[in-house]
Amino acid sequence: MxxxxxxxxxxxxxxxxxxxxxxxxxxxxxxxxxxxxxxxxxxxxxxxxxxxxxxxxxxxxxSKEDLLRTLCHQGLRRYNAEAEAALEDSDGWHGLVGFLERVVDADVHSLTVHLAGTFTPDESMLPDVMRSGQLAEELVRRAHASGRLRPDVNTLDVGLILEAGTAISMPDPQRTAQLRRRVLALLIAGLTVEGELPGPPPEAGEFAWRWQRPQ
The missing domain is CATH 1.10.10 (Arc Repressor Mutant, subunit A)
Structure with missing residues (x-):
């Protein structure tokens, strides 16, 4: 526990x-x-x-940009806090699953999906950005070590799973939460099956483009 x-x-x-x-x-x-x-x-x-x-x-x-930056930084800190809590679980697989559930419930990745590119991140966010990557890597490493997580899943795949939940939005917030958890459960089940996934996994820095503001 x-x-x-x-x-x-x-x-x-x-x-x-x-x-x-x-x-x-x-x-x-x-x-x-x-x-x-x-x-x-x-x-x-x-x-x-x-x-x-x-x-x-x-x-x-x-400015609006200051507000957007603070809002996203707040979400990043919540992500890191949930990852740190998950690493306290002695079971690497349970730790990863619990992390995914809590982050989806907190709707952290809606900030990424909707607000990326609307402001310029500054250096104050960098330590937390670096920390989030380290925490996610360790969560995935421990889940792999448990023998439950399929070997061809990487850290950025986990990010895609979290973003998938943001596509579900109903007029009723409670129903939105229910359906997001349902889809998450289906995706988690897919993390343990055998067989090859189509296409190569996401690469480091592949999604960095969206944080660049359009000129």
Whole structure:
């Protein structure tokens, strides 16, 4: 069984800082909803959905690009946290499966699919980008070592599985979650069967083009 990490209790923030933290959470939640629905939406739509003044939003995020970058960085950190939790599982196969389930439930890869190319990543994201690759490599290595994961699956194949779930979107969020889990279960079953997969596996850097903003 994976270990459960204990998060230390945080001290209560003073009034203004507490309000700023609440506003930031509202802004990021609103930005996720707005920009996943329409990456070209104006930043004013985020302020309206969050119920904060546009000036309060601009104090925290001077531009739409800053907001998009923060939103995607937040998703990347969630990905890394779930991967680190999965590596605490002594069973490499169960660790990988649990990781896939939690990341699909968190809908992390919708950010990648919908927002790649809408902003320019900066150096602040690089350590977490590098870390995500290392964690994914270790998850796949351990799953291979368990004897359950088919040998011709690589780390980028796992990324494709996660992205596949983002194609499922229903008017009812609960139904969306159910169908995404159903498809994930079918894909996970395919990770263990014998026989050759069509075409070569994805290569390192093959998907980097989408993070380049169009000129």
């Amino acid at each position: 994976p270990k459960t990490s204990k998060i230390p209790a945080q001290k209560a923030l003073p009034g203004r800082k507490a309000q700023a933290a609440r506003n930031d959470g509202l802004i990021l939640d609103a930005a996720r909803a707005v920009f996943l629905a329409d990456p070209n939406a104006p930043i004013a739509a985020v302020a309206e959905r969050a119920g904060v003044g546009i000036s309060a939003l601009y104090r925290r995020y001077p």
